[in-house]
Amino acid sequence: MLKLFDTLSGRKRGFRPLGGRFVRIYTCGPSVYSYSHIGNFRTYLFEDVLVRYLRYKGYRVKRVMNITDVEDKAIAAARREGVSLMALEADKIRAFWRDFDSLGMVRPDVVAKASEHVPQMIGLICRLCRKGYCIRRKDGVYFNVRRFSRYGSLRHLGGGRYLGIARNEDYSREGAWDFRLWKKWTRGDGETGWDSPFGFGRPGWHIECSAMSMHYLGERFDIHCGGADNIFPHHENEIAQSEGATGKKLANFWLHSRHLTLGKKKMSKRTGNVLYVKDLLGAGAHPGCIRFYLLSKRYRTRLDFSQAQFERRVCACERTGTILGQLRKIGDSGGNGMAGSKIAGRLLSAFGKAMDDDLDTGRAFRAIFSAFARIEAMIRKDKLSREDAKAILSAMGRIDSVLGVFGGA
Ligand SMILES: [Zn+2]
Structure with missing residues (x-):
């Protein structure tokens, strides 16, 4: 029997699909404000092998992958380079698929762009607000982490030990652990924005995956994958949003791949410690x-x-x-x-x-x-x-x- 290491329970468990011989998998895809490096592709390749092995064992598999095309970093990069968000991302998306195909990976059954699923995200935020999980502030809507008692369970941080860990633009200044569901438009957002019951603006990064995974795979599905750096806060927040709204366990298994490091350091575009698929192909590697x-x-x-x-x-x-x-x-x-x-x-x-x-x-x-x-x-x-x-x-x-x-x- 196939056993998989489930990050949430912290152990290997025997795998059985939730529904017959059909396996539903959600895999976090690339942010397309910059080019994906070989470390990112280690994760996509592990997911490729997971899907192929399940098919080898006779399961029918539906794999959904998102493309994060609405987020802070992309909007900031487009402004810096003086181009539209779409123009900045089109080139990165093309390069992503070129590398993806060159490594012989089987394309996901569904590829979902965040920008094309904003109505589903708004719907999910409304559902969370009705259940009392939202805090409205003047700059947007935030998820009230204290209302969700299991927060921190994926990273095994019980008893509020997550407090103070997550501090970036996604988080509220008033409560550093409350993360953003909807951001009200500011000049920095340029032409990016949608109408919503919470004002003109755009979704937070985490709500994108919650809304798209449930839209294509239902409120419960078999496996959710990503890189280890997705565990906290991204997947932790996905659990809080999806399970807060539905009251059901989102994914039966959470699988995470470790980093590919370069010179024992995490690959980073910012520091230049990075290697791309085209570098290895260009050096003549099959x-x-x-x-x-x-x-x-x-x-x-x-x-x-x-x-x-x-x-x-x-x-x-x-x-x-x-x-x-x-x-x-x-x-x-x-x-x-x-x-x-x-x-x-x-x-x-x-x-x-x-x-x-x-x-x-x-x-x-x-x-x-x-x-x-x-x-x-x-x-x-x-x-x-x-x-x-x-x-x-x-x-x-x-x-x-x-x-x-x-x-x-
Ligand atoms: Zn994701």
Whole structure:
């Protein structure tokens, strides 16, 4: 049985969909005020593998991903660059999909832009106000965190220990922990704004994901994913908003991937400590090998990028590709077909065991590489027949429908 580490309960739990064989997943997408870096793509790739593995196991999956195109940073960047918000973002969105596709990721079933779902956000804020969760201030509407007793549960901060942690423009000055649901228009917002019962303005960042996830997936769904930096405050606030409005548990599982660091530091566009997908592709790395590198450790394990380690892993990946090529060329001589089906069976079972253990892609790759060391020796000794090769290639084809590393092996 597939087990996944659920951040909310703080442990691995057996996964069962809420409704039959159908799995509904919401994944937080990019903010498009700047280009997404390879650290962001580690998260999108983990989500890609999660969706592919669920499909491999015979589940039907609906994945929704949002695009945050209305938020403080984007509006500030557009003003700084003297362009319209749309013009600033169009270029970043194009680049995002170019990188997304170049890594062979399966596009989400629904891509939802925040700017196209403002009525749903307004509706959700009205619902929260009716239930007494809103505080109206002169600059907008805020969520009254003290009214929601489970606040802090995702980050395991009970008893008000979250107080004072969240301090940025999203939060109220009067109560530093009350976060913004609706911001009234100010000159800094330029042409961005919508009419609402709370005045002309725009939604806060957190309400966007609550409104869009429930719009497409219902008030309860199976899995909510994101990067570890989304846990607090973004996902904590999503829980407060959605569960405050519905009284139901929003997601059955909360999955978070760890950062990809560079020089042991978090990638940051601001400090220039950053690497983009195009940098690695431009250096001649095969997209499959970039996928392998990003998946070479389980999504919850920290991965620190170093050029030397990256090159070593690319070599290991290419070596397996070469052996797969040799398997395809095997003629009729040698072997009896038995060895191949045995190896294929073992490969599939080791892969399934590793992936069922909270998507341990690192362990899955170790099993593949050690099997391929033996396969290479058998090819050298002419111990594999065409039938053997066919069985191994077919198993690798199934495995690679999830990993997407070996080029449709
Ligand atoms: Zn989100």
